[in-house]
Amino acid sequence: MGKNIFVIIFLFCLKSFCFSQTSYQFDYNLKLRSNQSAQKNIDFTYIINSKEPLYGMYLYDDAKGAIFDNKENIRRNFNYRIKAKEIMIHQFLKETSFVSYDEIKIEHIIVEKIKENKYSIKCYPEKDNKNSNLELMVYLKPFNEDVIRFYYLDLSNHIQTRIIDSLKEKLNGNYNYVVERYTVDYKNGAISTNSLKKIDKINFRIEPPK
Structure with missing residues (x-):
């Protein structure tokens, strides 16, 4: 997948897919x-x-992917493949x-700075309530703009x-970071660690059919 160039070719199954968003x-x-x-x-x-x-x-290694649109509350699923590292066909x-x-239910969030760029969130x-129902350990990495996402x-x-907003309150107005790694404890037996391997700047646009 190229760093700056994405050549996109779309093949739509019109019987089951319809864009309502502009792009x-x-x-x-x-x-x-x-x-x-x-x-x-x-x-x-x-x-x-x-x-x-x-x-x-999201693009997964099994050639499947999805767009999660929280504006319209829609998940748009697709298959994809990559050609010559720069061409994706959806x-x-x-x-x-x-x-x-x-x-x-979350009514209270406590963010504590553990050390430089490391934060505990409960x-x-x-x-x-003295018992937390969600905990995260977050490692930030300085970046050239705000890309703070879980x-x-x-x-x-x-x-x-809400969690990101609470974290940003501890950053003294400088939000130019990316989440390099975080561990989340859902307090139900499930724990996961998620890490960033690489980040590239792109210019990538999906246009709906007319």
Whole structure:
């Protein structure tokens, strides 16, 4: 996959897919690795718009991918393949609507700076509750703009936004970071560590059919 050039050819299955949004614009390509509890490592690509956190696109190693659109509450699934490292051919298969809801109740978030660029985040269902129901250890890396995202967090966009906003309160107005690595404990036996392998600047746009 090229660093600055994405040549996109779309083959749409019109019987099962229909864009209602004008377009999707992306500016960063993140190569990631996720280590889930009792599972092997998962490598995947996350393509984002750094100015628009409400949608993102995942590409997996099995030639399948999805756009998660939290504006319209739609997941758009597709197959893809790469030619000469610079050409991606997308074949959209279907779209699935979802209901956005918070999986857990979070009323209070405490962020503690452990050391330079390392932060502990603890979430609580009530402000006076002593037992957290979600914990993260986050490692930031200085970057040339704000690309702070949790790229494989199994929680609603609303909860993720609240956690990021709480983290940014500790950054003294300088948000020019990327999340280099984080470990999340869901407090239900599931723990995962997700890390950034590479990040590239891109100019990538998906246009809907007319």
